[in-house]
Amino acid sequence: MIWTALLVASAACYAIKLAGLSLPQRFLAGPRVQRIIPLLPVALLAALVATQTFATGRHLVLDVRAAALVVAGVAVLLRAPFLVVVIAGAATAALLRLVL
Amino acid sequence: MFTGASQFAFIGVVGAGGSAWAGAATAALLGTRNALYGLRLSSLLDLRSWRLPVSAHFVIDETTAMTIARDKPADSRIAYWATAIALFSLWNLGTLIGALATQALPDPKALGLDAAPPAAFLALLAPRLRAREPLAVAVAAALIALVALPFVPTGVPLLIVAAAVLLYGIRPR
Numbered sequence: 001m002i003w004t005a006l007l008v009a010s011a012a013c014y015a016i017k018l019a020g021l022s023l024p025q026r027f028l029a030g031p032r033v034q035r036i037i038p039l040l041p042v043a044l045l046a047a048l049v050a051t052q053t054f055a056t057g058r059h060l061v062l063d064v065r066a067a068a069l070v071v072a073g074v075a076v077l078l079r080a081p082f083l084v085v086v087i088a089g090a091a092t093a094a095l096l097r098l099v100l
Numbered sequence: 101m102f103t104g105a106s107q108f109a110f111i112g113v114v115g116a117g118g119s120a121w122a123g124a125a126t127a128a129l130l131g132t133r134n135a136l137y138g139l140r141l142s143s144l145l146d147l148r149s150w151r152l153p154v155s156a157h158f159v160i161d162e163t164t165a166m167t168i169a170r171d172k173p174a175d176s177r178i179a180y181w182a183t184a185i186a187l188f189s190l191w192n193l194g195t196l197i198g199a200l201a202t203q204a205l206p207d208p209k210a211l212g213l214d215a216a217p218p219a220a221f222l223a224l225l226a227p228r229l230r231a232r233e234p235l236a237v238a239v240a241a242a243l244i245a246l247v248a249l250p251f252v253p254t255g256v257p258l259l260i261v262a263a264a265v266l267l268y269g270i271r272p273r
Contacts, residue, residue, distance in 0.1 A: 005120035009110055010101035012128035017103075018156040020138020021147060028139050036269030037136050038228070039237050040262060041105060044130050045225035046238035047245035047261040048112055052218040055249050057117050068215035069222065076226045089219025093212030 064096040102188060103160050105224050106130045109258075112217050118255025126258045137164040144168065144176040158184035237265070 020028065028034075053065045072089035080088070101107055106127035113123035138159050144167055145155055158180070166183040170176040208214065229235045244264055245257040252260070 002114060002120040005124040006101070006110065009106070009124035009127040012124070013101050013103050013106055013131040013134070014157060016128070016131045017134045017138055017159040018153065020135035020159060021142050021145075021156050022138075022152060023135075025139060025142075028135055032270050034136070036266060037132050039234065039265050039269060041130050041133050042225065042228045042234045042238050043241035043261050043265045044109065044126060044258055045105065045221050045228075046241040047258050048109060048126075048221045049218050049225060050242035050245050051249060051257055052112055052116065052221065053215075054246055055116075058250055058254060060246060060250060064212075065215045065218065068212065069218050072215075072219035072222050075219075076223055082220070082223045085223040086216050086219045089222075090212035090216040093215035094210060095212075097210060097212070 064093045064100070067096055068093040101127065102157055102191070103131050103134060104191070105221075108217060108220055108224075112221075113255040113258065115217075116254050119253065122253070122255025122259060126255065126262075129259075129262045133161075134159050137161070140164060140168055141180070144173055145180060146177060155180075158188060160187070162187055237268070241265070 028037075049069070053069045054060055054062065068089040071092040072085050075085040075088040101110070109130050110123040110127040113126055114120055138156070141155075141159060141164060145151075147155060163180055163183045167176045167180040170179050202208065202213075205211065205213075225238065229238060241261045241264070245261050248257040248260050
């Protein structure tokens with residue numbers, strides 16, 4: 001089932017791109033569409049950060065991942081490249097697990 | 101699927117124990133911004149006949165940014181295809197290496213690999229927070245997701261957040 005869902009999601013992602021390139025401008029030019037679409041990735045990415053940091057399954061937890069997120073946040077503020085941010089987060093969690 | 105945030109989100113939801121369909125819905129919702137990118141690109145690229153379906157696959161953050169930054173349409177096209185070819189090949193090569201390498205890892209948590217996805221999502225999110233409204237939306241979305249999390253199946257908090265954005269966006273102002 002996971003492969004079916006992946007194929008459906010892939011088809012949807014491709015169809016969205018194709019629609020953007022081929023639909024007449026007026027379909028996507030409405031003020032509400034223009035407001036909502038840029039906010040969707042902001043909201044979903046923020047929700048993903050929160051749930052992947054402060055939860056295991058359906059339980060809220062506070063563990064080394066919170067510290068890892070803080071370090072990753074500092075890396076972002078220092079304008080570190082994407083890969084450095086990711087490695088900084090992972091390395092923080094790994095080091096804290098080793099020490100604690 | 102060639103759109104990084106959606107790929108990360110799908111695997112994030114499934115990896116956390118959520119249903120594959122919740123992952124698929126989140127991936128598709130994250131991909132909606134590519135429609136707006138397509139709108140910007142349609143006047144800059146040559147999209148006759150077979151070029152339209154082929155070009156569509158590479159409409160992502162990076163190719164759009166590189167393409168709309170040029171002054172002449174000819175330069176835009178070169179920028180689009182150079183970025184598309186470089187990113188598509190290196191991204192998928194990196195994915196393949198990652199898939200093969202993790203087979204050899206005994207304990208991903210000891211390497212902190214469970215802390216890598218939130219860091220990656222944060223890095224993808226940060227450039228979109230340069231105004232007050234997106235920042236407020238991000239904070240609200242994180243809170244809504246955490247409040248909903250204990251009460252609904254894994255992955256569903258993301259769909260609740262998406263619904264909240266829709267309600268917020270269509271309200272009269």
